[in-house]
Amino acid sequence: xxxxxxxxxxxxxxxxxxxxxxxxxxxxxxxxxxxxxxxxxxxxxxxxxxxxxxxxxxxxxxxxxxxxxxxxxxxxxxxxxxxxxxxxxxxxxxxxxxxxxxxxxxxxxxxxxxxxxxxxxxxxxxxxxxxxxxxxxxxxxxxx
Ligand SMILES: [Zn+2]
Numbered sequence: 381x382x383x384x385x386x387x388x389x390x391x392x393x394x395x396x397x398x399x400x401x402x403x404x405x406x407x408x409x410x411x412x413x414x415x416x417x418x419x420x421x422x423x424x425x426x427x428x429x430x431x432x433x434x435x436x437x438x439x440x441x442x443x444x445x446x447x448x449x450x451x452x453x454x455x456x457x458x459x460x461x462x463x464x465x466x467x468x469x470x471x472x473x474x475x476x477x478x479x480x481x482x483x484x485x486x487x488x489x490x491x492x493x494x495x496x497x498x499x500x501x502x503x504x505x506x507x508x509x510x511x512x513x514x515x516x517x518x519x520x521x522x523x524x
Contacts, residue, residue, distance in 0.1 A: 404430035451491035
């Protein structure tokens with residue numbers, strides 16, 4: 381389940397994406413249409429760097445939609461199954477996680493919960509979860 385972002389927030393995100401895409405274009409073409417790139421390897425390296433940077437930004441922004449990143453959402457304790465709810469998001473401890481992706485390192489902030497019944501700290505499972513090697517995986521089976 382993915383939390384919805386407001387239209388205003390999405391419009392702001394779209395503008396930021398376009399500005400970043402413009403930067404990627406300029407890194408490739410510059411003002412002379414070539415930006416000092418001569419060999420195929422130079423062109424490939426520059427194109428991959430620019431688009432990898434865009435891909436990482438897209439992943440980070442999309443991960444921010446993950447319900448696990450929202451400390452205000454009520455979740456069930458994975459140990460006792462009882463609901464855990466914080467009256468204010470400030471009660472939740474935020475942890476920054478780093479993930480290795482095919483496009484490089486991305487960061488993801490998620491909120492920890494402490495169950496008042498069994499006193500354990502846990503991280504809710506959202507759309508994205510991580511495997512033992514720190515790579516992001518989809519929580520849905522069969523999805524890549
Ligand atoms: Zn519990």
